[in-house]
Amino acid sequence: MEALKKEWLRFFSDERNENSWWLRKKALWKNRGAEIVRIHGQGERYRQFRYDGNCFYRYLLHHTFLIKQKDRFHVEELVIPYEFRWINGKVEDHREVPKNPQSERKLDILQRGEDAGEYRFTYDRMAAVQYAERWWNSYNPAYRTFDVDCTNYVSQCLRAGGAPMHGQPARDRGWWYSGDNWSYSWAVAHSLRWYLSGSTKGLQGREVESAEELLPGDIICYDFQGDGRWDHNTIVVAKDAHGMPLVNAHTDNSRNRYWSYEDSTAWTPEITYKFFRIGAD
Incomplete structure (x- = not known):
């Protein structure tokens, strides 16, 4: 789904979002004298439903980060649920699934x-x-x-x-x-x-x-x-x-x-x- 891929790239590279967890992650490791040298993401849909002519999707995104710190490397992994609406071939309301504690x-x-x-x-x-x-x-x-x-x-x-x-x-x-x-x-x-x-x-x-x-x-x-x-x-x-x-x-x-x-x-x-x-x- 090319439209979703483009939205995903936009969603995680929006430098205007000062509260983005992704920007804070990069800053966190930079302050630790480390660098994220490789990123990989793999999504898995786990829910789909229709309502009032719209399609709603939820998926799990498995992030993998290769981090270099001094002469050492380690892999960090993070799985986060996201959701979005699919309207007329466009992704709308793409966000992390709200937690209900x-x-x-x-x-x-x-x-x-x-x-x-x-x-x-x-x-x-x-x-x-x-x-x-x-x-x-x-x-x-x-x-x-x-x-x-x-x-x-x-x-x-x-x-x-x-x-x-x-x-x-x-x-x-x-x-x-x-x-x-x-x-x-x-x-x-x-x-x-x-x-x-x-x-x-x-x-x-x-x-x-x-x-x-x-x-x-x-x-x-x-x-x-x-x-x-x-x-x-x-x-x-x-x-x-x-x-x-x-x-x-x-x-x-x-x-x-x-x-x-x-x-x-x-x-x-x-x-x-x-x-x-x-x-x-």
């Missing part, structure tokens, strides 16, 4: 790690990262998939690394998943952030001051609006040439993304972060 907000529970008693576990960071790489752009059928899936994905990675579950069956206690039930901290970004701040049993996290202190397998929490409601979680899977984290995530599925999310459409200047080292090391 309401399903998570209904469970916006302030959950702290309330259990007393010191407990340590051995955390297999490599196993957690391997799981994160295996499922970054797909969904393990052993678990439920959520509309806002970032925390569910991170929890699965932690579990793959040997983090012990506890608190069942109380959903507002502990961190656990069982059958068709789970704790709030397993699947809700806000709840996992507060759970990690206080847990002394089962899964544990130790807050550190900076992203640079994190290791692969550790967790970053994001409050995009800076309003105290935590929106997103990622898992560190690698470090860049300057020792800063690269992360994987779900919802907008991404791999080897720079940790700060300055290129995200959800980013605001008020963003705040929490950094958690997992396990006893």
